[in-house]
Amino acid sequence: xxxxNDNNVEYYPWGGEFTVCSPTSCVAxxxxxxxxxxxxxxxxxxGHLKTENxxxxxxxxxxxxNPYIRFLIICGDEIRGHKSGGSLVALNKNGIxxxxxxxxxxxxxxxxxxxxxxxxxxxxxxxxxxDLIGIKNVDKINKTIDECIEKKPSSFGKPYIAVRITPExxxxxxxxxxxHSKIIIxxxxxxxxxxx
Amino acid sequence: MFSFTKEQKTLEIxxxxxxxxxxMYPTVLFGGLFFKGEPDFENAKKxxxxxxxxxxxxxxxxIPDFFIRREEHLESIIDFIEENLxxxxxxxxxxIEPSLKIIALETxxxxxxxxxxxxxxxxxxxxxxxxxxLQKHTPEMAILVAFxxxxxxxxxxxxxxxxxxxxxxxxxxxxxxxxxxxxTLVDTAALAPGENSGASIAAIPVVKEEYGLPTGCAIHNVxxxxxxLNEFKxxxxxxxxxxxxxxxLYGGDFxxxxxxxxxxxxFPVIAWQDILVSEYTENYFGVSPVDYxxxxxxx
Numbered sequence: 289x290x291x292x293n294d295n296n297v298e299y300y301p302w303g304g305e306f307t308v309c310s311p312t313s314c315v316a317x318x319x320x321x322x323x324x325x326x327x328x329x330x331x332x333x334x335g336h337l338k339t340e341n342x343x344x345x346x347x348x349x350x351x352x353x354n355p356y357i358r359f360l361i362i363c364g365d366e367i368r369g370h371k372s373g374g375s376l377v378a379l380n381k382n383g384i385x386x387x388x389x390x391x392x393x394x395x396x397x398x399x400x401x402x403x404x405x406x407x408x409x410x411x412x413x414x415x416x417x418x419d420l421i422g423i424k425n426v427d428k429i430n431k432t433i434d435e436c437i438e439k440k441p442s443s444f445g446k447p448y449i450a451v452r453i454t455p456e457x458x459x460x461x462x463x464x465x466x467x468h469s470k471i472i473i474x475x476x477x478x479x480x481x482x483x484x
Numbered sequence: 485m486f487s488f489t490k491e492q493k494t495l496e497i498x499x500x501x502x503x504x505x506x507x508m509y510p511t512v513l514f515g516g517l518f519f520k521g522e523p524d525f526e527n528a529k530k531x532x533x534x535x536x537x538x539x540x541x542x543x544x545x546x547i548p549d550f551f552i553r554r555e556e557h558l559e560s561i562i563d564f565i566e567e568n569l570x571x572x573x574x575x576x577x578x579x580i581e582p583s584l585k586i587i588a589l590e591t592x593x594x595x596x597x598x599x600x601x602x603x604x605x606x607x608x609x610x611x612x613x614x615x616x617x618l619q620k621h622t623p624e625m626a627i628l629v630a631f632x633x634x635x636x637x638x639x640x641x642x643x644x645x646x647x648x649x650x651x652x653x654x655x656x657x658x659x660x661x662x663x664x665x666x667x668t669l670v671d672t673a674a675l676a677p678g679e680n681s682g683a684s685i686a687a688i689p690v691v692k693e694e695y696g697l698p699t700g701c702a703i704h705n706v707x708x709x710x711x712x713l714n715e716f717k718x719x720x721x722x723x724x725x726x727x728x729x730x731x732x733l734y735g736g737d738f739x740x741x742x743x744x745x746x747x748x749x750x751f752p753v754i755a756w757q758d759i760l761v762s763e764y765t766e767n768y769f770g771v772s773p774v775d776y777x778x779x780x781x782x783x
Contacts, residue, residue: 303678305711341633342679368553369580387651388634396580397609399651401634453634468638468690473486476768479693479735480489 301449302349306335312443314358315436316351320373322364322424330433332357338367340375340395345402347376348411348450355414355444359436363420363429371395373421380417383408407450414444485761486689486735487769490696495667497625498574498600500545501774502669503698506735507765510544510777511754512700514576514604515744518551525564531744532568538747542755543776546747549576549604549740555584562595576602576627582609586617593621604740605629605671606660608644608651618663626665628656630687631673636680638687641672642694657695669738672701676709688734699735703727704742725749729757755781 300308309328317326317334326334332354337343351357360380362373375395382391384405390398400408418432467473472480486506494504502512515535517528535546548569550561565575577592579585592598598621606618607629618626630641632649643649645656652659660668670691674684684701691699707713707724716723725746728739732754741750755778762779765771773779 342676369584389651395609396582397607397631397633399608399633401632467686470638470642470690471693473689477486477764478489478769479486479689481693 299354299447300333300350301353302346302452304335304343304346304350306333306350308333311354312356313437314356314439314441315433316347316357316360317429317433318347318360318362318373318376320362320364320367320421324364324424324426324429326433327430330437337362337372337376338370340367340370340372340390340393340398341400342402343372344376344379344390344398345400348379348400348403348407349452352407352410352414352448352450355447358414358416358441358444359418360415361418361420361429361432361436363423365424366421369396373419377417377419377421379408380412380415383412402453403450404453407448410448414448485733485764487765487771488689488693488696488735490693492692492696493698495625495669495698497602497667498572500547500574502545503737505765505769505771506732507758507762507769507771507773508777509737509774510542510758511732511736512545512547512738513539513747513750513754514547514549514702514738514740515747515750516549516551516578516740516742517744519553519557519561523557523561523564525560525568528564528744529568531747535744535747535751536570538751541781542751543778543781544751544755544758546751547574547576547602548744549578551578552584552588553580555587558584558588558591562591562597565597566595572600574600574602574624576604578604582611582614585614589617589621589623592623598622599624601625602627602669603665606656606665607631608633608648608656610652610656610659615659615663618665622664625667625669626660627669627671628660629671629673630656630691631675636673636675637683638690641683641687642690645670645691645695668697670695670697670699671740672699674701674703674705677706677712681706685730685734685736688731688736692735698737700731700738700740701736702740702742703730704740704746708742721746721749725753728754732757732761 313332371394375393375398378393539546601623603623603626605627632640672687
């Protein structure tokens with residue numbers, strides 16, 4: 289999975305369930321409910337999307353790490369309830385609101401909390417989403433991949449390595465708390481709320 | 485194996501009790517009926533009967549959790565519940581789509597089943613329409629999922645429950661009170677490996693000491709999302725089932741253990757863990773197990 293580019297930067301740093309193919313292809317494919325394997329000679333990366341929050345974040349962070357990717361084809365039947373495909377399209381089209389909710393996303397919990405706004409704007413500038421949600425016809429999807437390749441878009445420039453926003457860790461071996469700062473657990477297992 | 489200083493609520497739905505101090509009540513086990521494609525009710529019936537039989541044998545209450553994906557399946561699933569669950573027996577409904585949740589509440593109201601319903605779930609995706617529907621057709625019990633996409637630690641989970649973490653106008657606990665749900669369980673939101681999955685277990689005693697509410701999670705979700713475990717195919721099921729012991733070990737009250745097909749393995753494993761917990765908590769904290777607790781069944 290560790291694919292290094294010309295600048296010795298690792299592509300796709302956020303990991304996930306995907307297959308890495310041709311690093312300089314301009315196409316990435318997001319699979320919803322569909323049993324389909326894109327041609328590895330033609331696409332840069334493909335994989336399944338499940339959730340409208342963490343799943344979407346991983347796709348965004350991974351595709352912007354490879355500046356050659358300019359098209360994101362989303363195909364297959366929509367994920368029921370989550371509506372992850374529609375939420376990914378909405379993110380590309382509309383961005384996020386002040387509460388980090390994807391604007392006009394159809395999903396149940398479409399919040400982007402681990403990516404900064406710069407990364408999202410990079411995604412919106414670098415990537416054009418191709419909405420094939422509901423389409424499972426392989427010929428149609430393959431044709432769309434070919435059409436994207438024929439456009440021969442240029443690389444977007446340097447890779448963008450998104451930093452995962454994580455809450456500041458507060459663990460310290462100096463304090464004597466067990467498990468969590470809100471509670472105290474004595475040697476017998478009695479739990480009390482920590483005061484102060 | 486803990487005892488909490490905060491008073492622990494024990495909630496009851498149709499005779500099934502959940503919550504309290506560790507060691508008092510057996511862990512309640514939710515088995516999922518996922519119905520991929522057209523519902524196979526014959527198979528579902530067989531699995532529910534098996535769950536009820538194991539529940540009787542071990543003492544752990546079993547609750548069928550109906551995962552409803554399509555509106556066209558709603559009526560037939562509710563027919564199935566009415567016809568096949570013992571009279572008055574509780575069940576939970578697990579629906580993702582907000583619009584379908586609303587239709588399900590209306591239907592359960594019309595069918596006079598809300599007093600047996602555990603609503604799975606209220607979370608940060610709750611819509612205004614869903615809140616109105618819950619107020620109008622209030623289920624007996626609801627599960628609050630403490631998922632905070634911004635902060636997956638115990639603190640983030642508490643934040644979602646207490647103030648909505650800036651994602652909602654108020655916390656999930658206040659929302660449930662506002663819509664009139666009197667009995668709430670807290671699901672600590674088990675996420676995929678790499679997403680602070682262990683916090684769903686560590687948060688159990690934190691949530692219980694903070695609110696005194698019955699708490700648990702679907703730790704099965706972590707295992708289900710692991711690709712690493714694909715390398716250990718024969719161990720996968722064992723890992724899946726045994727993960728659930730963390731819940732009673734950390735003082736939790738219920739486990740949403742994934743597919744009901746796992747019933748044969750999950751019930752004895754959890755009953756065994758309940759026995760271990762009870763032996764300790766009775767000896768050190770004086771918590772006596774109820775008469776149908778697994779410890780009373782086996783010894």
